[in-house]
Amino acid sequence: MKLNEQVAKNIHTEIYKAGHNNSALALKLGLSRQAISQKMRGEVAFSLNEVGAIAKWLNIPIATLFNSNNENHSANAA
Structure with a gap:
């Protein structure tokens, strides 16, 4: 799977x-x-600024969004 x-x-x-x-x-x-739909399908990449804004909005570490196995974000913070 691509990043x-x-x-x-x-x-x-x-x-x-x-x-x-x-x-x-x-x-x-x-x-x-429509733009979000394209990004969610992986057709268009989220920018780093967008990923950062999403992590802040969700109050999760940004690394959670790059994690290849998407473990629970509270486990990633440990």
């Missing part, structure tokens, strides 16, 4: 764990739902 696909998968997992959805993410990043 941009892995990051998108992790973002998807984490936003849903936090009770958010793609529409909320689009609003947070100031992007269209």
